[in-house]
Amino acid sequence: xxxxxxxxxxxxxxxxxxxxxxxxxxxxxxxxxxxxxxxxxxxxxxxxxxxxxxxxxxxxxxxxxxxxxxxxxxxxxxxxxxxxxxxxxxxxxxxxxxxxxxxxxxxxxxxxxxxxxxxxxxxxxxxxxxxxxxxxxxxxxxxxxxxxxxxxxxxxxxxxxxxxxxxxxxxxxxxxxxxxxxxxxxxxxxxxxxxxxxxxxxxxxxxxxxxxxxxxxxxxxxxxxxxxxxxxxxxxxxxxxxxxxxxxxxxxxxxxxxxxxxxxxxxxxxxxxxxxxxxxxxxxxxxxxxxxxxxxxxxxxxxxxxxxxxxxxxxxxxxxxxxxxxxxxxxxxxxxxxxxxxxxxxxx
Numbered sequence: 001x002x003x004x005x006x007x008x009x010x011x012x013x014x015x016x017x018x019x020x021x022x023x024x025x026x027x028x029x030x031x032x033x034x035x036x037x038x039x040x041x042x043x044x045x046x047x048x049x050x051x052x053x054x055x056x057x058x059x060x061x062x063x064x065x066x067x068x069x070x071x072x073x074x075x076x077x078x079x080x081x082x083x084x085x086x087x088x089x090x091x092x093x094x095x096x097x098x099x100x101x102x103x104x105x106x107x108x109x110x111x112x113x114x115x116x117x118x119x120x121x122x123x124x125x126x127x128x129x130x131x132x133x134x135x136x137x138x139x140x141x142x143x144x145x146x147x148x149x150x151x152x153x154x155x156x157x158x159x160x161x162x163x164x165x166x167x168x169x170x171x172x173x174x175x176x177x178x179x180x181x182x183x184x185x186x187x188x189x190x191x192x193x194x195x196x197x198x199x200x201x202x203x204x205x206x207x208x209x210x211x212x213x214x215x216x217x218x219x220x221x222x223x224x225x226x227x228x229x230x231x232x233x234x235x236x237x238x239x240x241x242x243x244x245x246x247x248x249x250x251x252x253x254x255x256x257x258x259x260x261x262x263x264x265x266x267x268x269x270x271x272x273x274x275x276x277x278x279x280x281x282x283x284x285x286x287x288x289x290x291x292x293x294x295x296x297x298x299x300x301x302x303x304x305x306x307x308x309x310x311x312x313x314x315x316x317x318x319x320x321x322x323x324x325x326x327x328x329x330x331x332x333x334x335x336x337x338x339x340x341x342x343x344x345x346x347x348x
Contacts, residue, residue, distance in 0.1 A: 003044065003051070003059040010040045011066040018070075018077050027078055034070060041067055110348040111216060111337055114325040118218050119196055121242045125235060127196040127220060132181030134200055135162065138171045140180035146258045146298055158204035174202035177318060182221040186305040191312050192224040198321070209333040216321035223297065223307065223314035229262070232294055232315035236266050240291065244268055244328065251288050260295025260316055267291060272330065289327055292319035 014034045021027050034041050044063050051059055108116075119129050141159075142148070162172040178197040185195055197219045205211045222231070237250045249269040257263040267288040273280040275287025283289055294317035299309035322334050329348060331337070336344050 004062045007044055007062045007066050010044065011070060014070050015073060018073055021077060023081065027074065031074060041070070109345065110329060111321055111325050113348065114328060115198055115216060115218065115321045117243065118321065118324065119198060121239055122196040122220065125238065127194045130181060130185055130195045130197055131199055132178065132184055132197065134175055136173055136175040136180045138173060140183050141173060141175050144183045144304060145179055146300060160202050160204055176203055177201050178217045178219045179318065182219060182316065185221070186223065191307060194222045196220055207335060209335065212322065212334050212338065217318055218321060219316065219318040221314065221316050223302065223312055225312060227313045227315055229296060232296065236294060236317060240266065240268050243324065244271060255293055257293055257295055261298045263293065263295035265290050265293055291324060291327065292317055
């Protein structure tokens with residue numbers, strides 16, 4: 001094989017191995033094997049001095065052409081590998097120009113929605129929102145509300161008592177209503193008073209479609225000069241119409257609560273039937289739906305707060321938020337509200 005044929009074979013073999021090089025390390029090894037001190041093409045160039053002048057000129061020219069061609073092929077292969085690497089990196093990289101993945105939006109629990117709506121309505125009617133402790137003293141939960149120890153009215157509330165004892169008594173309990181905060185408020189404020197008191201209450205009750213051991217209440221208290229049952233009626237009528245619709249009819253009827261005199265219940269006409277359908281799942285044919293208890297604050301409570309009962313009168317009202325929620329949305333089982341079933345909750 002002549003020297004020129006050797007050069008052609010070296011070039012062909014180098015091109016084949018260059019095409020198989022897949023990274024920078026392989027390219028460096030290829031370059032060293034062709035152009036390095038012991039490289040195949042370098043050996044040809046070093047042997048030019050032993051050739052005859054005429055042959056040296058022809059072999060030298062062929063070797064230089066092969067070197068230039070292989071150098072160009074090396075640069076081309078390096079650029080191709082770099083472009084492929086950039087393309088692969090781009091495919092895996094985060095494109096900051098893309099919009100973010102949308103997060104699934106939650107929503108407020110239906111009881112929370114209704115509680116906020118209740119408080120918003122009363123805020124528009126001039127009532128400030130105040131909150132109190134859920135662990136309460138017997139004095140505020142019962143005693144100051146004209147429900148002394150051993151009074152049969154206490155049987156109306158199934159109470160959770162705490163084990164803590166003071167002087168042989170258990171004065172601490174989980175509040176059964178939010179009325180204690182009304183007493184706490186009037187102890188530290190002077191008339192005129194208009195407050196709405198939201199919060200959780202606890203009663204040791206069997207759970208069924210209309211009862212839960214934990215419930216939310218909103219209670220009202222207004223004390224001022226000249227307040228009468230007419231003021232109470234007007235306030236509650238306006239609340240019912242804003243909550244359930246302006247076409248609602250409102251019924252007030254006598255009832256008993258230890259801390260008001262007289263006591264009344266407020267009901268609205270059924271919005272699911274004309275009022276005479278015994279199969280109605282909402283009113284069961286009664287035509288009216290009770291939504292809260294209310295009444296005029298007993299003069300003894302006003303006097304116990306240090307106010308003059310001859311000068312000041314007041315009214316109070318209390319409603320279960322779950323009850324209002326069930327009526328507003330047509331829910332038939334209170335247990336659905338706290339079952340954490342997203343299929344149910346996502347409807348509201």
